[in-house]
Amino acid sequence: MRETLRIATRKSPLAMWQAEFVKAELEKAYPELKVELLPMTTKGDKILNVPLAKIGGKGLFTKELEDRMMDGDADIAVHSMKDVPMELPEGFALGAILERHSPTDAFVSNKYAAFEELPQGAILGTSSLRRKAQLMAIRPDLDVRDLRGNVGTRLGKLDAGEYDAIVLATSGLQRLELDERIRHEIAPEVCLPAVTQGTLGIEYFAKDEDVKEIISVLNHEPTEIRTIAERAMNHRLEGGCQVPIGVFAELLDGDRIRIRGLVASLDGSTVIQDQVEGAQSDAHALGTQLGEMLLDQGAKEILQEVYASDLHKG
Numbered sequence: 001m002r003e004t005l006r007i008a009t010r011k012s013p014l015a016m017w018q019a020e021f022v023k024a025e026l027e028k029a030y031p032e033l034k035v036e037l038l039p040m041t042t043k044g045d046k047i048l049n050v051p052l053a054k055i056g057g058k059g060l061f062t063k064e065l066e067d068r069m070m071d072g073d074a075d076i077a078v079h080s081m082k083d084v085p086m087e088l089p090e091g092f093a094l095g096a097i098l099e100r101h102s103p104t105d106a107f108v109s110n111k112y113a114a115f116e117e118l119p120q121g122a123i124l125g126t127s128s129l130r131r132k133a134q135l136m137a138i139r140p141d142l143d144v145r146d147l148r149g150n151v152g153t154r155l156g157k158l159d160a161g162e163y164d165a166i167v168l169a170t171s172g173l174q175r176l177e178l179d180e181r182i183r184h185e186i187a188p189e190v191c192l193p194a195v196t197q198g199t200l201g202i203e204y205f206a207k208d209e210d211v212k213e214i215i216s217v218l219n220h221e222p223t224e225i226r227t228i229a230e231r232a233m234n235h236r237l238e239g240g241c242q243v244p245i246g247v248f249a250e251l252l253d254g255d256r257i258r259i260r261g262l263v264a265s266l267d268g269s270t271v272i273q274d275q276v277e278g279a280q281s282d283a284h285a286l287g288t289q290l291g292e293m294l295l296d297q298g299a300k301e302i303l304q305e306v307y308a309s310d311l312h313k314g
């Protein structure tokens with residue numbers, strides 16, 4: 001077995017936490033193994049003044065990490081699965097899906113205790129079209145404004161008074177020990193999470209079979225099944241994280257799985273949602289089926305509109 005395993009990681013505090021977490025888990029499983037971090041900056045980290053939806057570009061946060069693995073400078077990359085494109089570049093694979101952390105979105109505010117308490121026309125910050133569309137579907141009066149940057153930057157903008165409240169991933173806040181900033185977690189029934197939100201995955205260079213063997217001890221099968229189901233739905237909808245798509249798979253008794261899915265227009269005025277249930281062994285087919293059901297019910301027109309809109313040009 002290798003004596004050293006090198007993790008390519010983005011430099012943001014959240015990405016560093018995630019890489020350190022995987023390092024610790026690997027060293028727990030293999031006390032002899034030395035795990036090193038190779039921190040780097042990606043294109044997605046540099047472009048901060050443009051809405052995330054506008055830069056589009058699949059793999060914005062993963063390309064540079066893959067280049068280092070291809071060059072042989074790193075063995076694995078740790079990702080928020082949410083940011084991983086539905087199809088990996090040739091030669092790369094996912095070797096482990098870790099046990100899911102909280103999938104929800106968190107409501108954070110210095111003025112209001114709950115989303116429901118926001119007054120008419122309140123200014124809400126979020127970088128996600130999915131959050132914007134679903135929250136505006138319930139509260140069309142809200143003034144939703146773009147909010148980019150890493151978790152610390154976003155909280156800083158809230159504290160500077162630029163927003164009445166912001167919404168961001170619960171897992172990101174918890175990982176950075178910022179739990180006390182969370183006023184409440186928004187229930188999936190109110191805001192369906194992004195595909196695989198709260199799940200970490202490990203990517204490796206597929207020809208390195210010994211690396212795959214090492215990291216496979218961290219794979220969490222129930223999370224893997226949910227990940228397969230959610231990514232299958234997203235793949236059928238051809239959605240990146242920059243379209244208003246929500247999906248949430250839950251495992252039920254008797255080896256069953258239920259997947260809820262949603263596609264919304266940008267302003268939340270149209271919301272299409274449905275769900276499927278079946279055997280966990282059919283997770284992939286069920287996810288695809290749910291995607292097709294949503295397309296048939298009008299998601300196709302909505303997505304065409306989203307892709308054609310200004311947000312997706314350039």
Ligand SMILES: NCc1[nH]cc(CCC(=O)O)c1CC(=O)O
Nearest residue numbers: 080082168169171172197198199
């Ligand atoms: N979009 C960036 C991003 N990618 C993953 C997370 C959170 C962690 C996760 O989902 O595992 C975040 C922050 C956020 O959406 O607030």
